[in-house]
Amino acid sequence: MTLDQQKIIIPSAIVVRDLAEILDTSAVEVVKALMQNGVMATVVQVIDFETAAIIAEDFGFSVDTEAEEEASDADSESRPESTSLRLVENDPDAVPRPPIVTVLGHVDHGKTTLLDHIRSTNVQQSEAGGITQHIGAYQVEVNDGRVITFLDTPGHEAFTQMRARGANVTDVGIVVVAADDGLMQQTREAIAHVKAAQVPLVIAINKVDLPNSDPAKIKGQLTEVDLLPEDLGGDQIVVEISALEGLGIEDLLENVLLIADLEELKANPDNESKGIILEAKNDRQRGVTATLLVQTGTLRLGDIVLAGTAFGRIKAMFGSDGDKIESAGPSTPVEILGLSAVPQAGEVFEVRADSRSARLEADSRLRGADAGGVKQAVTLDTLFGEIHRGNVKDFNLVVKADVQGSIEPLVHVLESQSHEEVNVRVIHAAVGSVVESDIQLATASQGVVIAFNVISEPGARKLASEDHIEVREYSVIYDIVGDIEKAVQGLLDPIFEDRQDGVAEVRAVFRKGRRNAIAGCYIREGSVLRGSLCRVIRDGSVLHESNLDTLKRESDDAREVVTGLECGITVSGYESFEEGDEVVTYHKEQIR
Ligand code: GDP
Numbered sequence: 001m002t003l004d005q006q007k008i009i010i011p012s013a014i015v016v017r018d019l020a021e022i023l024d025t026s027a028v029e030v031v032k033a034l035m036q037n038g039v040m041a042t043v044v045q046v047i048d049f050e051t052a053a054i055i056a057e058d059f060g061f062s063v064d065t066e067a068e069e070e071a072s073d074a075d076s077e078s079r080p081e082s083t084s085l086r087l088v089e090n091d092p093d094a095v096p097r098p099p100i101v102t103v104l105g106h107v108d109h110g111k112t113t114l115l116d117h118i119r120s121t122n123v124q125q126s127e128a129g130g131i132t133q134h135i136g137a138y139q140v141e142v143n144d145g146r147v148i149t150f151l152d153t154p155g156h157e158a159f160t161q162m163r164a165r166g167a168n169v170t171d172v173g174i175v176v177v178a179a180d181d182g183l184m185q186q187t188r189e190a191i192a193h194v195k196a197a198q199v200p201l202v203i204a205i206n207k208v209d210l211p212n213s214d215p216a217k218i219k220g221q222l223t224e225v226d227l228l229p230e231d232l233g234g235d236q237i238v239v240e241i242s243a244l245e246g247l248g249i250e251d252l253l254e255n256v257l258l259i260a261d262l263e264e265l266k267a268n269p270d271n272e273s274k275g276i277i278l279e280a281k282n283d284r285q286r287g288v289t290a291t292l293l294v295q296t297g298t299l300r301l302g303d304i305v306l307a308g309t310a311f312g313r314i315k316a317m318f319g320s321d322g323d324k325i326e327s328a329g330p331s332t333p334v335e336i337l338g339l340s341a342v343p344q345a346g347e348v349f350e351v352r353a354d355s356r357s358a359r360l361e362a363d364s365r366l367r368g369a370d371a372g373g374v375k376q377a378v379t380l381d382t383l384f385g386e387i388h389r390g391n392v393k394d395f396n397l398v399v400k401a402d403v404q405g406s407i408e409p410l411v412h413v414l415e416s417q418s419h420e421e422v423n424v425r426v427i428h429a430a431v432g433s434v435v436e437s438d439i440q441l442a443t444a445s446q447g448v449v450i451a452f453n454v455i456s457e458p459g460a461r462k463l464a465s466e467d468h469i470e471v472r473e474y475s476v477i478y479d480i481v482g483d484i485e486k487a488v489q490g491l492l493d494p495i496f497e498d499r500q501d502g503v504a505e506v507r508a509v510f511r512k513g514r515r516n517a518i519a520g521c522y523i524r525e526g527s528v529l530r531g532s533l534c535r536v537i538r539d540g541s542v543l544h545e546s547n548l549d550t551l552k553r554e555s556d557d558a559r560e561v562v563t564g565l566e567c568g569i570t571v572s573g574y575e576s577f578e579e580g581d582e583v584v585t586y587h588k589e590q591i592r
Helices: 016-022 027-036 049-058 066-071 111-122 156-164 185-196 215-224 249-263 355-367 383-388 404-415 436-444 458-467 477-491
Strands: 006-010 013-015 046-048 061-065 100-105 137-141 147-151 172-178 201-206 237-240 274-283 287-296 304-307 310-313 316-318 333-337 348-352 394-401 423-431 448-452 471-474 496-512 516-529 533-538 541-553 560-562 566-571 582-590
Touching (some): 006 016, 013 049, 016 046, 049 061, 100 185, 111 137, 111 172, 111 249, 156 185, 156 436, 172 185, 185 436, 201 249, 237 249, 287 310, 304 355, 394 404, 394 477, 436 458, 471 477, 496 566
Parallel strands (some): 006 061, 100 147, 100 172, 201 237, 394 448, 448 471
Antiparallel strands (some): 274 287, 304 348, 316 333, 533 582
């Protein structure tokens, strides 16, 4: 039990789902608590501060309004009310930006068909008359002119590879599940990857036009991976669609926009432009072509771009429909020509004032280790240091096991090792050998892979060694728990307690010269060891703390003197012994 109740800040109005996030509980629990307090609300409903505060207090938190918090801050300006605490946008000139969406799911469940349908019905025809897609991302305009950016990076490997480079570009992940098939391995992986990225997730149950489609079955399966659909009382958005016939797609896009609103996605188009390289290649005729996603600011023709060790002036810029453009604002994907080298996907790009400084920086990155790249992996052994440096708060584990029956108890015991300083999180658990995608997930999340009674595929082994990902193989659950427990204990600041060894009573004081006082002692309790830590105590007060310098029996050096014996003691840095003083010796014992 903590000494103080944890204090939280709640805005004057908040969406139930966001409140659940602050309270670190599920939205269902909050809805239940609301019901117990006589308030009927759905997870997407906004409730006022008073109601939210009652619920928060029920969950053991003490509550402040955002307004109070700001008032206490002498010169704070009032800022627009936020219903989502996920994204705090401090830039007052930031304006809403299009959400960036990635579509993931099992092969053949309809990702391409869905993307094709959205593109063909929503992309404005370009002047050239083509809707052929030129680059791996595009924007669509939906009702009332709002724009959504889709990243066309099929497969969660690409999604996670980006993240492994520190590029979390996706705002919303749509996971497609075929209603005539069900949650397959790749579906489960995709869900795990989106969750691990802490990106809002929308489930699209596809192919509902098929006679053998069974959306209810899919919803049941979703609960197995801890996703409770809204119509079953949970907070998981699930939309039934037919990508082939175009059914439900509008609803799907509406939900994406709803999430965008809740997340308050914003960026300032007047900022220095910055973003992510989505893909790049060397084209024989055109030179280096790179697809960039602008995250903030406005990228302009002629800008000097630096990405990793590649740089250059933008000679030409194209929109996703292949048309030449001169500028691109936040959330816009563009293709550019003019870079000196092929940057890596997932690399951050920035704009520099002149070519010279860009070249110097690129050169120094080439020479040094600062070339971007994969985040440093965490192992069970290095975890403590990472936590200490503030680099890790969640200890992420990918668990692979031989049978389904082992997974649940494994996840349970592993997650129960969490404590206030480190949260042990199983970000993905599945049956089967360790595959490349598991390693990518671990890389992106700075995690460790636990293989229980399963082997690693050769490709996964290779990738793990390249990315320095630790794959721990076990055959006994007890060993896993023991190791994790040890790693987590290692994460904690060690706590030492003093353990008393002996008490020496000073019965006479001998002086050798002016400065050297020898205490003639009688060992009343325990034993005293030469060199051990000690305190000199007089009338119950500690006068001095250091260690036993010399310990002599008669005139001989002794290592240890036990109860009932007499000895001569000197204490380093202390000369003022008096008869009746006590020298208490002790050692420190690590209790954690
Ligand atoms: P991907 O591998 O996830 O990109 O899947 P595709 O988009 O290539 O789709 C695989 C197959 O499913 C294709 O034959 C599609 O025509 C078919 N398909 C996709 N969506 C639907 C749908 O809504 N209804 C039906 N009946 N078939 C679909």
